[in-house]
Amino acid sequence: MTDEHYLLEEHYLDINALSYKDAILATALATCPFATHFYAKQFEKKKSPVKEGILEGSAADKENTVRDLVKWITAAESGGSIFRLILSCGDFSKNKSIKIPFGHYEHKGTWYLELSPEEYIAVQEVWASHNLPKDLFYPSHLQVQVPTKWWIFKGVRGLSPKQFEHKKM
Numbered sequence: 001m002t003d004e005h006y007l008l009e010e011h012y013l014d015i016n017a018l019s020y021k022d023a024i025l026a027t028a029l030a031t032c033p034f035a036t037h038f039y040a041k042q043f044e045k046k047k048s049p050v051k052e053g054i055l056e057g058s059a060a061d062k063e064n065t066v067r068d069l070v071k072w073i074t075a076a077e078s079g080g081s082i083f084r085l086i087l088s089c090g091d092f093s094k095n096k097s098i099k100i101p102f103g104h105y106e107h108k109g110t111w112y113l114e115l116s117p118e119e120y121i122a123v124q125e126v127w128a129s130h131n132l133p134k135d136l137f138y139p140s141h142l143q144v145q146v147p148t149k150w151w152i153f154k155g156v157r158g159l160s161p162k163q164f165e166h167k168k169m
Contacts (some may be wrong), residue, residue: 001035002042002062002130002148003099003115003116003119004114004115004116004117004139004140004141005112005113005114005122005139005140006112006113006114006115006120006137006138006139006140007031007111007112007117007137007138007140007143008019008023008108008109008111008135008136008137009041009135009136009137010160010163010164011158011159011160011162011163011166012110012133012136012162013108014166015026015048015165016138017133018132018133020108021074022069022130022132023132024070024073024074024085024104024128025070026124026130026132027102027113027126027136027137028066028069028070028085028087028102028125029066029067029121030123030126030127031063031087031101031102031113031119032055032063032065032066032087032101032102032113033059033062033121033122034089034101034115035055035062035087035088035089035101035102036054036055036088036089036090036120037050037052037054037055037087037089037090037091037092038053038054038055038065038066038080038085038086038135039050039051039052039054039071039084039085039086039092039093040052040069040083040084040085040086041083041084041085042072042073042074042076042083042160043076043083043106046079050115051072052055052091052092052093055087066087069077069085070085073085074102077081082106082107083087083104083106084104084105084106085102085104086102086103086104086105087101087102088100088101088103089101091148092143093150099114100112100114101113101114101115101119101154104114104132112140117143120137123137135162138161142160142161143158143159143160143161143162144155144158144159144160144161144163145158145159146158146159146164146167149156
C-alpha cells in the first residue's frame with residue numbers, strides 16, 4: 001500500500017481539548033521508529049538554531065533523542081509554538097522529496113504525517129496510550145474546502161472534518 005498524508009485535527013486544539021505540546025511529543029515518539037533522520041529548528045527573534053542528524057541506536061535511543069529535541073524546541077523563546085521538526089527517511093537538508101513520517105514546518109497548520117496505513121494504526125495506539133484521541137490526525141483527502149471572505153479578499157479555506165461539522169451546527 002502507498003503512504004498517505006494525514007493532517008492535524010485542529011478542532012481538538014480549537015476547543016482546548018488537549019495540550020499541543022503533549023500531542024507533539026506523543027506523535028514524535030510514535031513516528032520516530034519509521035524515521036532515520038531528524039531536522040529541528042527553533043524560530044527565535046535574533047537567531048534560528050538548528051539541530052540535525054541521524055536517529056541511531058535502539059528504539060529507546062531514538063525515543064530519547066526525540067524527547068531531547070522536543071524539550072529543546074519547547075524551551076525556545078517562541079514558547080515552542082513556532083518551530084520546525086522533521087523526522088524523515090533520509091537527510092532532509094539534502095533531499096526534500098524523501099518520506100517524512102513527521103513534518104512540523106512552523107505552526108500547527110503546517111503539521112502533517114506521511115505514513116502507511118499500518119504505521120498510522122500503530123501511531124493511533126500510541127496516541128491512545130497518551131490519552132490523546134485516536135483521530136488526532138485524519139487522511140488529507142477528507143479535508144473540506146469552504147469558501148471564505150476576509151475583508152475584501154475571497155478564497156478557500158481547508159477545514160478538518162470535525163471543524164466543518166462544528167461550523168455547520
